[in-house]
Amino acid sequence: MLKAFNVTKRFGALKAVNDLSFEMQKGQIFGIAGPNGAGKSTVYNLITGFYGYEGRIEFDGRLITGKPPYRIAKAGIARTFQIPQTFPSLSVQKSISVGCRFGAPGGLDPAHVESTIRFVDLEKERHQNTARLNLLGKKKLMIGAALATKPKILMLDEPMAGCNPVEIKSLMDLIARINRDLGITIIIIEHFMKVLTELTEILLIIESGRMICCDEPVKVVNDPRVIESYLGDVNAASQ
Template sequence: MKKGTDKMLKAINITKKFGALAAVDDLSFEVKEGQVFGIAGPNGAGKSTLYNLITGFYKYEGKIEFDGQNITGLPTHKIARLGISRTFQIPQVFESLTVEESVNLGGRFGSSGKFDSGYCDEMISFASLEKERGNKTDLLNLLGKKRLMIAAAMATKPKILMVDEPMAGLNVLEIKQMTNLIKKINQDLNVTVIIIEHFMKVLTELANPILVIENGREICIGTPEEITSNPEVIACYLGDTHDA
């Protein structure tokens, strides 16, 4: 995808506290149109909480702008209809629905106009779920459920897709397939992607820039080369897993 210069998403001094604990602590960053923007950090760094702030699950201090509009405090459905969609670290599916019904549900939830069944069909095929479209979602394996979350999220026609540790629990072949799917979303569908990922080799292949956080605060932000050579990142996060 051609990388734009416009700031699509801007977080300004955002903070979220649970009691005395600051899960996200005075964090600021910008995501430009066309980027695959990576987020890394150790367990408990505040990565998924950050996703919950952007998508309206929690109230917070500070300000978030999307496409030039202040979205601070908006409910999740309004944020989705503006063009931000997400997946979850632990697959969230409606087990009583079929694959097709689940993707259509995503399309209806995220639609600000007429429901587009044809586009939902395209997303089922795009996510390589055509053979499973009539199956109940509880029959899908882990990769299938992750593909389904992406297809349902993409059915909302987002400008930004936020994926949360999409490689977790997958084998080497499945990781390659998921990596290729995310690249195609960015390059073929012209969707800006924000990705949280634990596997640094995958993240550095997909994302530029990468933001590394610890205890809800920025450690550094930069290119994959800058991140993987940064002493603070190596100390707080990479360590012995740098080559894993």
């Protein structure tokens, strides 16, 4: 469904992403992890068209390299950000409507907006200004706004950042439902290895922009290269 071929991104002399190739299948939950500064978010910015790069990326059998972000979004790739990005003066309902109006094929679909609000469990907060939401509410809102675009792939950038264990469990359940009930393919960047080992089917580890390992999570966390460069301890996978 999504394929990257020998992708490289340079910032001056620095190679933030270095000859990276990977492939993910439709319906998967695909994880990406690695040390801080490994190039994970840069990979997201390449896929979504924010940066130019060497190499090529294909989505649904079509080349998306060189296409602007709005075209890639319209094609069916939506993303969230580590720090919640909301419209503080808009209500939850209007914020999700914005995602639908400008991102979904065919524009605003009120029925889809309503079903999305219910799906992310923000019915009680629908008329609240987004600035009044707590952290979990803002995370759900970002996911809801992305779902409102009717994506084929949902890209989540450290959705658990700053969350407590109860909030993490809530978000894990939501992500699993998105994949299972809506059939949406998911890519997730995350530092909590327990989240990745429980949610993902394939886990890609990168360091300094290069692939270290890409395999089933149980194999990845026991790979000596991953332990040496990232985990440091096989028990880290349970944390």
